[in-house]
Amino acid sequence: MENYAGYSDEYIKYLELLAKEYPTQEATFTEIINLQAIVNLPKGTEHFMSDLHGEYEAFYHILNNCSGVIREKVEMLFSNSMSQEERDDLLTLIYYPKEKLDLMNRKKLVTDKWARKTLHHLIRLAKLLSSKYTRSKVRKAMPPVFRFVIDELLHAQPDEDKNRHVYHSKILDTILETGSTRSFIYALTALIKRLAVDHLHIIGDIYDRGPHADKIMDNLMHHHSMDIQWGNHDILWMGAAAGSAACIANVLRNNIRYHNLEILESGYGISLRPLALFALKMYTKDDGIEPMVKAINVILSKLEGQVIFRHPEYNMDDRLLFHKINLETGTITLDSGTYELTTTDFPTFNPQDPYTLSPEEHRIMADLQTEFLQSERLQRHIQFLYSHGSMYRCYNNNLLFHGSLPLNDDGSFKEIYFDGHGYKGQAFMDHADYMARRAYTKRDTDSLDYMWYMWGGPDSPVSGRIVKTFERSYIADKDTWKEPENAYFRLNRDKDECIKILHEFGIDSPQGHIINGHTPVKVKKGESPIRAEGKELCIDGGFCKAYQNSTGIAGYTLIFNSHGIRIKAHYPFTDVEEVLRTNADMGSESTQVELEPKRVMIGDTDNGKKLLQMIDDLKALLQAYRQGIIIERRGE
Numbered sequence: 001m002e003n004y005a006g007y008s009d010e011y012i013k014y015l016e017l018l019a020k021e022y023p024t025q026e027a028t029f030t031e032i033i034n035l036q037a038i039v040n041l042p043k044g045t046e047h048f049m050s051d052l053h054g055e056y057e058a059f060y061h062i063l064n065n066c067s068g069v070i071r072e073k074v075e076m077l078f079s080n081s082m083s084q085e086e087r088d089d090l091l092t093l094i095y096y097p098k099e100k101l102d103l104m105n106r107k108k109l110v111t112d113k114w115a116r117k118t119l120h121h122l123i124r125l126a127k128l129l130s131s132k133y134t135r136s137k138v139r140k141a142m143p144p145v146f147r148f149v150i151d152e153l154l155h156a157q158p159d160e161d162k163n164r165h166v167y168h169s170k171i172l173d174t175i176l177e178t179g180s181t182r183s184f185i186y187a188l189t190a191l192i193k194r195l196a197v198d199h200l201h202i203i204g205d206i207y208d209r210g211p212h213a214d215k216i217m218d219n220l221m222h223h224h225s226m227d228i229q230w231g232n233h234d235i236l237w238m239g240a241a242a243g244s245a246a247c248i249a250n251v252l253r254n255n256i257r258y259h260n261l262e263i264l265e266s267g268y269g270i271s272l273r274p275l276a277l278f279a280l281k282m283y284t285k286d287d288g289i290e291p292m293v294k295a296i297n298v299i300l301s302k303l304e305g306q307v308i309f310r311h312p313e314y315n316m317d318d319r320l321l322f323h324k325i326n327l328e329t330g331t332i333t334l335d336s337g338t339y340e341l342t343t344t345d346f347p348t349f350n351p352q353d354p355y356t357l358s359p360e361e362h363r364i365m366a367d368l369q370t371e372f373l374q375s376e377r378l379q380r381h382i383q384f385l386y387s388h389g390s391m392y393r394c395y396n397n398n399l400l401f402h403g404s405l406p407l408n409d410d411g412s413f414k415e416i417y418f419d420g421h422g423y424k425g426q427a428f429m430d431h432a433d434y435m436a437r438r439a440y441t442k443r444d445t446d447s448l449d450y451m452w453y454m455w456g457g458p459d460s461p462v463s464g465r466i467v468k469t470f471e472r473s474y475i476a477d478k479d480t481w482k483e484p485e486n487a488y489f490r491l492n493r494d495k496d497e498c499i500k501i502l503h504e505f506g507i508d509s510p511q512g513h514i515i516n517g518h519t520p521v522k523v524k525k526g527e528s529p530i531r532a533e534g535k536e537l538c539i540d541g542g543f544c545k546a547y548q549n550s551t552g553i554a555g556y557t558l559i560f561n562s563h564g565i566r567i568k569a570h571y572p573f574t575d576v577e578e579v580l581r582t583n584a585d586m587g588s589e590s591t592q593v594e595l596e597p598k599r600v601m602i603g604d605t606d607n608g609k610k611l612l613q614m615i616d617d618l619k620a621l622l623q624a625y626r627q628g629i630i631i632e633r634r635g636e
C-alpha cells in the first residue's frame, strides 16, 4: 500500500527507524555527504592467498611485506633519494620493527638523527598509502594512543605552510625527547601494513604438511579484515575437532608422515604417546616404515571402511580395499592388476572382521577423540574457521572456492543426492556448507561422516578427486596412486564454462573470475595460474615446501586493486634471521592479469552498492523530513 508521499507503509517504517540514528536534516545530509565521499574513492586492495599448508614463517613474512607491495612503494618514493642499502634497511624495519630495532640498538645505531630521518620516511610512506582512504578510516586504523599525533603528521602540508612544518618538527622532537621512538615506529609500521592490504582472502588449506598452521590461525585471528574459503585439509581438521574418528585418523596420518607432532602435542595439547607406545609394541621397524605410520594407516583403513559401509549413497564401495590384502603372498589384487604390498606387518588385521578396530586401537582412538574435543586452543581455531569461513564466497564479482564444483562430463552441473533430494550448482555448495556447519553444531554421524567424504570423496566441493590414500599407503607402484578428478578440473579451462558457473552464482559482470586453490600450478612445466582466457585463476603456487619442487615457485598472492588484477609469484623464503642479518626479502615477480577498463571505485564494489543504497534511503529520509512525513527530533 502506498501513502501520499509515494512511499509504502513498510518503507516509511524503515525510514522511521533510520530517523532514530539521523534525527535531524543536518545529521542526515552530513551522512549523505560522508557516504558520497567514500563511494567516490578507489576500491581498497584485496589480497588472495591459498594453500598455506602450515608454512607459518613464509606466510608471516608475506603479511609483513604485504606480498611485496611495500617494497614497490618504497622504491617509488625513495629510489632517487636513498641508497639501495638504506631502502632495504627501512623495509626490514617495517617488516620486523621489534627485531630490527633490537639489532640496531645492540650495534648502537639508533641515534636521534637516524630516528628523525626514519620517522620522516615512515610518515611519507603512510601518507602515500592512506591517500585512497577517508581520513576517518585511516584514523580508525591507527593505534588509539598515537591517533591524534599521527593524524596531524599525515595531513601536514609542509611546503605550503612553514608554521605547520615547524609544528610537525616539534612533534617529532617531543617523540624523541620522551623516549617514545620505539612505540611510535611500531605504530607507524603497523599502520603502513594495515593500509597496504584492505582485505585478505584465504582460499583454503591452511592446515597440514608444514609445521605451524596453529600459528597461522593465531595470526589470522588478529587480522583486521579477512575471510576464508575452506580447503579439504581445513575441512578435515574441522571434522576432527567435531569428533569424527575418520577425520581424526587422517589428521594424525598427515602429521605423523610429515613429522609434525609438535602442532598436535604442544600446539593443541593432544598427546600422541599412547599411539606411539602402541605402535612400538605392535609393529616392527624391519621393512623401513615407521611403526607409527603403519599403526595409523591400519586404523585409518578400518575407520574409512566403516564410513563407506554406513553410506552406500557415497558410491564408494570400490574404495573398500583393506579386506583384499593377502598377507600370505604380500600382494593385493585390484581391478587394474596384482601389486606387491610395501609391508606385510599387519598385527591387528583380522580377515574375518577386517574393518573393526582391535580393542586397543579402539581405546586409543576414543581417548584421542576426547582430546580433540577438549583441546581449547584447537576449538578456538576451528570456531574461527567456522565464523570467518565458508564453502564459497562471492566478493566484488569474483567467485572464490578452494576445490571444485561437481560437473558432468558435458559441463552440466552434477546433481548430488542427500536424503532423496538432488542438489547441484550453487544449491549443492550451499548444502555442503550447511552440512559442514551441522557437523560442528549437531555432531550427528551423518554430518560427521560427510566431513570425511568432503576430504576424499569424488563429488566433494573441496577435493573433487578420488583420494587414493590406501594405494599411497601400501602400494609402491605409483600408477595406482593416480587420483581421478571431477570434470571440473578439465572444464574450468574453458571460458564459456567459467562464465556459466559465474552466472550460476549470480555474477554477471564481464569482470568476474573464478578464483581457486587446491591444484599446484606446475610453473616449471610451463603451467600458468591464469586459465580460461583469464576467467579462472588458480593460485596454489606451493607455499608448502614439499611441493616447491613441482611448482618451481614458493606461493602466489593475487592482488586486486582499483586498477586491476595481478599475480605475484613468490620465491622461496629462508627465515627471519636471514632477513635481519642481510635484509634478504622474499623475492617476487608480478604479472598483470587484467587491467580494469576504468578505475574501480568503492561505489562499484559490493560494499559500495550497499552504501549507495544507504545514500538513497537517507535522501528519502531527508525528503520525508522536508515534507513533514517524519518529524525531526531536535535536542532530544
Ligand SMILES: O=P(O)(O)OC[C@H]1O[C@](O)(COP(=O)(O)O)[C@@H](O)[C@@H]1O
Residues within 6 Å of the ligand: 205, 209, 232, 233, 465, 467, 468, 469, 472, 483, 518, 519
Ligand atoms: O603429498 P602427500 O602429503 O602425500 O598427500 C597426498 C594427498 O593429499 C592430497 O593431494 C590432498 O591434498 P591437497 O588438497 O593439498 O592436494 C590428496 O589428493 C593426496 O592423496
Ligand SMILES: [Mn+2]
Residues within 6 Å of the ligand: 205, 231, 232, 233, 402, 462, 517, 518, 519
Ligand atoms: Mn586442497
